[in-house]
Amino acid sequence: MSTAAASSATTVRVPAGYSAGDLERWAPEEPKSEARTPFQRDRARVLHSSALRRLGAKTQVLGAGSDDFVRTRLTHSLEVAQVGRDIGAELGCDPDVVDAACLSHDLGHPPFGHNGEKVLDAIAEDFGGFEGNAQTLRLLTRLEPKVIGEERPYGLNLTRAGVDAAIKYPWARAEGPDPASPKFGAYADDLDVYTWAREGAVPGRKCFEAQVMDLADDIAYSVHDVEDAVTGGTLDLRRLRDPMERAAALYVVQDWYVPGESIAALDEALGRLEAEPWWVLDFTGGMRSAAALKDMASQLIGRFTRAVVTTTRERHGDAPLARYRGQAELPEESRLEIAVLKGLAAAYVMSSASQQPVYERQEEIIRDLYAQLWNTGTTHLSPLFAELWEAAEDDDARRRVIVDQIASYTDVTAGRLHERLFDRGATHVTAADTPLPGLGAEL
Structure with a gap:
């Protein structure tokens, strides 16, 4: 497949911080109008895709449909997009590129969440394995019906920048920093489009928009899964006052997310959150209690997004950051606080004996x-x-x-x-x- 520039790259304005090559599509397309940028078209294609709609009935943490309130992969993706778009806009990358990547980031997840992913990976062990991010690339560039060529389907046929921004693990199977890790970004028969999307990339490094998407995912995931667990009654934050209960929960945090960190450092991170006036200890489900929990979620998201923007700006100054310029930064204190929140959901929901x-x-x-x-x-x-x-x-x-x-x-x-x-x-x-x-x- 030729990677010659799409004709739209010669007639459509190239956004600041991007090149004409970033606007190319795997299958060249004639521009339909100048009312929207190529990146706005990317976002619209993801938003209108059947793969995104199906996320409404796929598990986030608690089973989809198990509760009227519980988040699904779709609501999670919408929340990630809101967080990512805000961070991206403040740091100078195109917000539509980040938005589309955030909406796309979970498209490849199978039924039953990470459990389903592990089972399919075991089934596919002898013919390339299974990984949700690699499946996302496959959907965007092959399986989601939008653009069909004579030789092959091209999926949504997003721009190069749009595809690259959705690649969370920029390496093939067993070629990442940790060869034993199950995480990877492309199957063998998708390496042609993967290589095209990564043209000019730093090997093994996510583009800046993908970094923002990844951080937005962690922020939304950590905060909203705790909110769901509290609302669903599986997590009572008062129980963490008991020393043995607290130690057991922090052990799960350490085991699942930060094996290199000490329990003392995690206890300190949890203590910082508990010291905030908006931390909810007594959730009853009533109006005031529900509002307080929602405020806690908002405060946490604001805390972490401000930390990303402030720390990244301290390193890079005020210049717009996009593609391979800049590194999105999260301070160590915030990293541990996010890990604690994710670990609490793991301890009280995902690793619960009742779930086995x-x-x-x-x-x-x-x-x-x-x-x-x-x-x-x-x-x-x-x-x-x-x-x-x-x-x-x-x-x-x-x-x-x-x-x-x-x-x-x-x-x-x-x-x-x-x-x-x-x-x-x-x-x-x-x-x-x-x-x-x-x-x-x-x-």
Whole structure:
């Protein structure tokens, strides 16, 4: 595929801090109008994608649909976009690039959150593994129906800057700073578009917009998961006054997120948060209590976003920062405070003994679906994936199609299909009488 500049790069104004190459698209497109910038178009394409809509029924921490209040991957992504857009605007990068990256960052997550991701990675071990960020790249550049060429689909066909901003782990499998880490940003058969998007990049380094997206994700994730846990009744912050309870919770923080930090440093970080007048200890669910909890969430987000902007400006001054100019900075105190908040959600929700049967059932559903879809060919695939199956060159490519199909399912869809296939008998169910959402379909 030629990487010649799209014709739009010669007629559309290049935003300050960016180059004409940043505006190129993998498949060149004629400009439709000058009313919107290429980056505004990128954001609109992500916002209107079926992959983004499906996040409304995918697990964030607590299961999607388990509570009217609990966040889903969609609401989380919207919140990350708001945080990231504000940080990006203050630091001088294009806010639409950051916004689109934030909206995109979880598109590749399969049903059942990180548990589903681990199961699919184990299933795909022999043909490239599975990773949510690599799946996001695959959706943006291949699977989400928008632009189709003669040789291949091009997904949403975002600009180079837009694709690069969504790459959270800029390396292929087992090629990152820690070869044992399961995190990576591109599958082997997506390396062509990955290489195109990373043209001119510093190897192993996220572009500035991706750094902002990553920090915004951590900020929103840490604050809102605690808010959900408190509202849902699984976390009572008063319990942390008990020394043994506190030590056990901080051990989970250390084990899950900051194994190199001491318990004493984490206890100090938690103490700083508890000392703030807005820290909520007594949550009853009433109007005043709910308002106080919402204020705590707002205060925390403001605290962390100010820390990023202030620390980054102290290092780089007032110059606009974009692409490979600058490093988004988070002070050490804030890093530990964010880790503590994420760890509290892990301790009281994700690692709770009550969740283990749920995780086991989720693994059973995904493994059963993979086996059944593999053994029945196109019978239970959506038309889009059936087409990809038929075009696949070998068994590994067909296995990847099955993984792509399962990754596209929402929690509800995966559970419903499993029930139909295994409780009613697979021979009674076909693609025609199983109206389940595949890529490009509505929820």
